[in-house]
Amino acid sequence: MTKALNTFRAGADENGHFGIFGGRYVAETLMPLILEVDEAYQAARADPAFQAELDGYLKHYVGRPSPLYFARRLTEHLGGAKIYFKREDLNHTGAHKVNSCMGQILLARRMGKTRIIAETGAGQHGVATATVCALFGLKCVIYMGQTDIERQAPNVFRMKLLGAEVKSVTSGSATLKDAMNDAMRDWVANVDDTYYLIGTVAGPHPYPTMVRDFQSVIGDETRAQILEQEGRLPDSLVACIGGGSNAMGMFHPFLDDPTIRIVGVEAAGDGIDTPRHAASMTGGRPGVLHGNRTYLLQTEDGQITEAHSISAGLDYPGVGPEHAWLKDTGRVEYVPITDAEAMTAFQETTRLEGIIPALESAHAVAQAMKMAPDLPKDHLMVLSMSGRGDKDVNTVARELGVEMGGSL
Amino acid sequence: METATAPRHRSAATTPETGRIQARFAALKAEGRGGLVTYVMAGDPDREASQAILNGLPAAGADIIELGMPFSDPMADGPTIQAAGQRALKAGQTLRGTLEMLARFRETDTDTPVVLMGYYNPIHSWGVDRFAADAAAAGADGVIIVDLPPEEAPELTGPLNAHGLHLIMLAAPTTDAARMPAVLAHAGGFLYYVSITGITGTRSADETQVAEAVARLRARTDLPVAVGFGIRTPEQAAAMARAGDAAVVGSALVDRIAKGEDALAYVAALAEGVRTARA
16 A cells, blocks of 8 residues: 555545545534535635734744754763754643644634534643633633543633633543543534534544644644754654644654654553553554544444543544554554653653653653664654643652652 | 425335335334334343343334444433443443344344444444344344444445345434435435434424424435434324324433333333324
């Protein structure tokens, strides 16, 4: 299959398929809305005024472009590849999520929608959605699993401060996948005024493509910045994958540069050989959930199982369909990193670089730490620092077994 | 656009194995009444109790049975059906178990149409060809897959039709005239009209609006129309069976099973309502 392709950047097809993955597996009631979103997005994408408006907000509100930073001390510590961080953690709201939220909120406004709904796991997408809703004065309802509400209290309060209504989801396992189920149930009951602002490169077409396009600003900027700073393209890219939006945004502009090694990092929780992980590509198999066919964690009988990761943002039993396709074509390698490895990377990054990474991003750092020592010093590696870790300090303290007021 | 000359759809598959649905609607027409379609979740609250309810449905007055296949993530369902699926899964229900229940039902009833209803992933996981063969062997007449719109239906219609099973398609208030040909291209057995924009077991539809919607569907297809979502009382069932060819009652029945009430007595009351409502 790989040999037959001239490009890895052409998908999805008009029905939203990346090979066998993707598609639009939703109830008939939602189909006309999905088609309406697709039509509106195609029109917006072709409209220079839309892109100009988005660029303006990305520059003046989000703070783009984000820096491409040479991580000198981490590089010296590892003694191999030269490591750069793409600093999405410096965006307004502290993660890459806002890139897509800004694009989608402008689309929702063009569509005349007055009410925005979204799902959130760690709360980063919820906060970013509540932020852009506040910016434009739109009603905002965030669905969040009860389990996640308990472990991400600061983000819940941020959303409320921003004017959003946070609805607690108690069905199923009361985590991200159940929040997505409830958001879809809301949408089906509020078809006229509501826009569903999906947080990752998953869901029914056109969401995987649309979110990827909005997130591709990460890779586009990286390309220009590395050419300016090093005079050539990188040799490898590393990014963490939950649904996979920061990774897709970083990878997509480089997919057709065959010399670049591209590595996506899945959350292996307690280990890929245990039942407690979130590595749907390494440890799952293809299935259909949340509007798309993709790799899923599921039982032999096709029931979706609960994911586990120390990072709430990676704690999802599926993955974006384009990643599933890139895995099967072999263009991108997908590897697992455990909670313990991510914790070590979190602490090393903090102490060596003065950057507290999100636990999600710490998975990418952990993979870079595995790869870099064996690579030559002129190997250029770019890592997506997808978010900042202030939100995770409670989790980290608990994991280290220390009180917040105690000493390390 | 609706026009008087719009092509009319006729049901594609009419093999002997799939005749139960057509035979039942023909009988209802001869009796001059609407039908009662009852939904129960297979394995809820447990396998044995569920089998007893299933086996008792025809005598209680169910004309057609929808047998729910539990799924961990039922995105189109309200709290009642969600909870039923969770109970069934917790009690150990599997797709194999659901097909076994249907086969046992067929030992005592060979006339009542049974439609398997659920979500795509368990079938995808089982394998579509294998599922079609096994469902037909168990005695199913059709399949409703909530998250399989016409755009994605071809991967299932082929195997189903090859085994004489109908794919029963859903039409919703949001399904406009432009989408109808795509919906009808795959539709067999009957058409399931989702009478509200929303999830199962929540709000109820207005009879007049439903009657208008059904009239629009009838202008396009000869398939019978079953109306569902939000039907709770014998009066509502009677009204919706009058507006369409049959009324579907799911959440309200499942709710009685959850409360340990006499579910079959409730079905009898619904059937009485539907039988007294002449078209």
